[in-house]
Amino acid sequence: xxxHDVVVIGGGLAGMxxxxxxxxxxxxxxxxxxxxxVRSHSGAAQGGIxxxxxxxxxxxxxxxxxxxxxxxxxxxxQDAIEAMCxxxxxxxxxxxxxxxxxxxxxxxxxxxxPFGGAGAPRxxxxxxxxxxxxxxxxxxxxxxxxxxxxxxxFCTALCVEDGVGTGVVAYNMRNGELELINAKAxxxxxGGAGRMYAKTTNGYASTADGQAIAFRxxxxxxxxxxxxxxxxxxxxxxxxxxxxxxxxxxxxLNSAGxxxxxxxxxxxxxxxxxxxxxxxxxxxxxxxxGIDGCVLLDLRHLGREKILERLxxxxxLALDATGKxxxxxxxxxxxxxxxxxxxIETDIWGATRVPGVYAAGEVASPSVHGANRLxxxxxxxxxxxxxxxxxxxxxxxxxxxxxxPSERTLKQEQDRIANWMGKSSGTRAPxxxxxxxxxxxxxxxxxxxxxxxxxAVDQLLEIRKQFDxxxxxxDKSKTFNTDLVNTMETDYLIDSAMCVANGALARKESRGxxxxxxxxxxxxxxWMIHTLAWRxxxxxxRLDYSRKVTITKxxxxxxTY
Amino acid sequence: MANIKLDIFRFDEAVxxxxxxxxxxxxxxxxxxxxxxxxxxxxxVDGSISFRRSCRSAICGSCxxxxxxxxxxxxxxxxxxxxxxxxxxxxDPMPNFQPMRDLVVHMDPFWDKYTxxxxxxxxxxxxxxxxxxxxxxxxxxxxxxxxxxxxMCATCYALCPxxxxxxxxxxxxxxxxxxxxxxxxxDSKREERLAQINEDYLWLCAHCYACSYCPKHVDPNDRIVDxxxxxxxxxxxxxxxxxxxALIVNKTVKQTGMLAETEVIQGTVGRFNFRxxxxxxxxxxxxxxxxxxxxxxxxxxxxVDEVRTIFDSLEVPVS
Numbered sequence: 001x002x003x004h005d006v007v008v009i010g011g012g013l014a015g016m017x018x019x020x021x022x023x024x025x026x027x028x029x030x031x032x033x034x035x036x037x038v039r040s041h042s043g044a045a046q047g048g049i050x051x052x053x054x055x056x057x058x059x060x061x062x063x064x065x066x067x068x069x070x071x072x073x074x075x076x077x078q079d080a081i082e083a084m085c086x087x088x089x090x091x092x093x094x095x096x097x098x099x100x101x102x103x104x105x106x107x108x109x110x111x112x113x114p115f116g117g118a119g120a121p122r123x124x125x126x127x128x129x130x131x132x133x134x135x136x137x138x139x140x141x142x143x144x145x146x147x148x149x150x151x152x153x154f155c156t157a158l159c160v161e162d163g164v165g166t167g168v169v170a171y172n173m174r175n176g177e178l179e180l181i182n183a184k185a186x187x188x189x190x191g192g193a194g195r196m197y198a199k200t201t202n203g204y205a206s207t208a209d210g211q212a213i214a215f216r217x218x219x220x221x222x223x224x225x226x227x228x229x230x231x232x233x234x235x236x237x238x239x240x241x242x243x244x245x246x247x248x249x250x251x252x253l254n255s256a257g258x259x260x261x262x263x264x265x266x267x268x269x270x271x272x273x274x275x276x277x278x279x280x281x282x283x284x285x286x287x288x289x290g291i292d293g294c295v296l297l298d299l300r301h302l303g304r305e306k307i308l309e310r311l312x313x314x315x316x317l318a319l320d321a322t323g324k325x326x327x328x329x330x331x332x333x334x335x336x337x338x339x340x341x342x343x344i345e346t347d348i349w350g351a352t353r354v355p356g357v358y359a360a361g362e363v364a365s366p367s368v369h370g371a372n373r374l375x376x377x378x379x380x381x382x383x384x385x386x387x388x389x390x391x392x393x394x395x396x397x398x399x400x401x402x403x404x405p406s407e408r409t410l411k412q413e414q415d416r417i418a419n420w421m422g423k424s425s426g427t428r429a430p431x432x433x434x435x436x437x438x439x440x441x442x443x444x445x446x447x448x449x450x451x452x453x454x455x456a457v458d459q460l461l462e463i464r465k466q467f468d469x470x471x472x473x474x475d476k477s478k479t480f481n482t483d484l485v486n487t488m489e490t491d492y493l494i495d496s497a498m499c500v501a502n503g504a505l506a507r508k509e510s511r512g513x514x515x516x517x518x519x520x521x522x523x524x525x526x527w528m529i530h531t532l533a534w535r536x537x538x539x540x541x542r543l544d545y546s547r548k549v550t551i552t553k554x555x556x557x558x559x560t561y
Numbered sequence: 562m563a564n565i566k567l568d569i570f571r572f573d574e575a576v577x578x579x580x581x582x583x584x585x586x587x588x589x590x591x592x593x594x595x596x597x598x599x600x601x602x603x604x605x606v607d608g609s610i611s612f613r614r615s616c617r618s619a620i621c622g623s624c625x626x627x628x629x630x631x632x633x634x635x636x637x638x639x640x641x642x643x644x645x646x647x648x649x650x651x652x653d654p655m656p657n658f659q660p661m662r663d664l665v666v667h668m669d670p671f672w673d674k675y676t677x678x679x680x681x682x683x684x685x686x687x688x689x690x691x692x693x694x695x696x697x698x699x700x701x702x703x704x705x706x707x708x709x710x711x712x713m714c715a716t717c718y719a720l721c722p723x724x725x726x727x728x729x730x731x732x733x734x735x736x737x738x739x740x741x742x743x744x745x746x747x748d749s750k751r752e753e754r755l756a757q758i759n760e761d762y763l764w765l766c767a768h769c770y771a772c773s774y775c776p777k778h779v780d781p782n783d784r785i786v787d788x789x790x791x792x793x794x795x796x797x798x799x800x801x802x803x804x805x806x807a808l809i810v811n812k813t814v815k816q817t818g819m820l821a822e823t824e825v826i827q828g829t830v831g832r833f834n835f836r837x838x839x840x841x842x843x844x845x846x847x848x849x850x851x852x853x854x855x856x857x858x859x860x861x862x863x864x865v866d867e868v869r870t871i872f873d874s875l876e877v878p879v880s
Contacts, residue, residue, distance in 0.1 A: 035615055099682030430608075
């Protein structure tokens with residue numbers, strides 16, 4: 001049995017930022033992560049992190065907050081948005097002071113570039129490897145504070161005793177043992193759920209773990225129907241080409257060679273918000289102006305020097321996947337699943353409804369992104385809410401004496417794994433995952449309608465049932481059993497996919513990333529409310545609309561770019 | 562589509578005393594990466610095939626392995642660039658690491674090399690209010706950005722022959738990471754960092770350039786040269802054998818056009834380091850017995866001026 005004051009699940013940007021904050025505050029903190037922290041998918045973030053530093057043009061946190069609220073199609077909670085944007089400059093400077101390698105302006109200040117949906121060049125960056133350099137900076141701080149990392153421990157369950165979070169159960173991948181990790185406070189920072197779709201910019205590890213674990217412990221998921229499709233992913237493998245390309249001036253072209261975005265966003269063109277650009281691309285493709293199911297991202301006019309200096313990674317990723325060099329050839333791209341705006345419901349401190357349980361980063365939904373996230377705000381969310389959740393957790397644990405070890409949760413998890421490992425036949429997780437991927441990609445994509453969503457809901461429930469009754473793990477080893485881990489991940493992905501499909505079916509309006517062809521208008525009278533999904537064992541989630549959107553300053557108005 | 566036959570190293574440290582190999586065939590597009598072919602084999606044929614992976618876009622560093630005997634990222638290697646005429650691709654765990662399960666190895670010795678660097682910025686000022694950034698020129702940052710592309714995949718560490726004979730050597734990746742702090746104008750511990758990396762056997766690097774194959778173009782081989790230069794420039798640990806050896810080789814070749822071996826030995830060990838010289842004496846005696854003792858003095862070759870001209874045009878001033 002392991003004991004800590006604070007345990008953070010996940011070693012990406014949000015998790016490490018939380019752990020460093022807790023360590024600086026003197027808490028005994030540990031990270032539980034299914035991989036070494038520097039392997040986290042935060043490192044794949046390319047374009048940058050938003051903060052109203054005003055290093056290139058005059059800018060204020062209030063402008064940033066307005067752009068974010070508008071970008072969210074007014075579903076974001078404006079108290080959370082203002083908290084994030086106000087804290088942003090200080091957090092960027094904190095990173096710089098800790099050694100983060102930001103690109104610089106000629107006068108030595110942090111460089112900033114324009115991004116979609118933003119009124120000023122606000123996105124701080126390091127070439128096109130911003131996520132990686134921040135990831136390394138935070139990992140360095142773990143080394144500095146000697147933070148304990150349970151590396152290659154897969155968290156399987158959250159312990160809740162007497163209504164209070166008491167830690168987690170984790171599977172040690174190196175020896176196959178389950179361990180009870182008691183903690184006065186638990187912070188989930190496990191990232192996204194991209195792998196519920198067939199084509200995604202997310203890596204193999206983005207499997208909804210934290211979402212489903214919290215969901216199963218009785219914490220609601222919020223706004224899960226809002227899935228961001230990034231406008232520029234590669235057809236071949238779904239890999240992301242950063243919005244930084246358009247931020248630096250790249251064009252989107254259709255089969256006629258036309259810069260079509262100005263038809264859809266007369267002012268911002270390619271730099272409209274992501275939901276708008278993805279819908280525009282998909283419309284062009286559906287109306288026959290695509291090329292092999294893609295449109296083109298054209299960087300050629302930026303010139304070799306600028307591409308090599310500011311966008312070297314995406315040039316190489318495109319070259320590896322397509323054989324086309326962006327310096328002299330446009331790159332075929334299409335929208336791909338990128339980000340879950342929704343997640344574990346939290347307040348503006350990252351606290352969930354269960355005392356002692358927090359969530360930060362993509363896994364969470366404090367609702368700063370609402371129905372659509374702006375580029376450059378996800379890294380910011382990880383840093384701001386990682387720090388905020390740890391601050392709140394450190395205050396909370398002062399009043400917690402000791403925690404009751406949840407032996408029953410440990411036993412429950414041992415039984416769950418023994419059941420899968422004990423069977424020698426049945427259905428394997430990869431088959432069920434492929435079925436789920438197809439359902440989501442075919443039916444819960446950019447444009448949605450009642451018929452397809454109902455079909456998705458029904459099919460997912462069937463897949464859920466199949467999984468619960470028939471799944472087995474083929475690999476029986478106790479050493480680094482990734483077949484077992486993949487099975488766990490698939491279990492979690494199905495839960496999250498069900499939340500997405502059910503939320504999308506029930507929300508009879510179009511807002512942000514949810515575009516219903518049968519309900520094409522935004523309906524502010526009925527739908528300025530969040531979707532809360534509660535788990536019902538073996539059934540579709542129960543939906544609850546008791547949480548209204550918080551408006552501080554900006555009433556919803558017509559949203560154009 | 563191609564029928565790819567993955568010839569896979571199989572091992573489970575908990576139960577196996579020796580490894581064996583399995584050949585697993587999958588029908589996949591031949592442009593598919595080796596990683597995705599492995600993933601297909603695991604999903605469709607044998608769930609027990611074990612390997613690490615995360616991002617599948619060459620940024621997380623998880624999937625470094627030996628592919629046909631050469632270390633590299635499986636996610637950056639298309640099958641059609643490595644398969645033979647029968648479609649066979651051999652995959653093995655990275656060398657220089659202890660295997661754990663199949664292609665998964667124990668990485669701890671690699672991470673320990675970083676921990677020894679104290680790998681975090683140690684600025685002179687304690688700027689804790691976080692009101693404004695430190696000013697750094699774009700050029701000073703650019704030097705660091707190139708190294709910051711390192712994804713810690715350990716490909717260079719696995720390729721390094723010095724690591725294979727002396728695991729206490731820091732290895733290329735950690736030396737490149739040391740460079741990242743040594744050259745950071747915001748850091749205040751340049752001297753301590755240079756001393757530390759010298760203690761971690763910087764000078765064992767034999768410049769074989771195996772690590773010049775870097776999937777992220779960090780070129781740790783060149784960063785090792787940079788760190789050695791910085792060591793000499795800052796005159797850190799100049800009484801150690803490494804820098805002395807480099808300087809004396811440089812000096813004798815420049816003076817004579819030849820390697821003056823006797824002088825090199827004396828210069829490296831120390832002319833008045835009698836204990837050190839006694840230690841190499843048996844080697845000298847054995848060489849003498851075989852008639853291979855180098856001459857005590859070397860005469861400059863004819864046209865030695867041409868050698869010196871080469872030196873003059875290439876040398877970087879170091880002090």
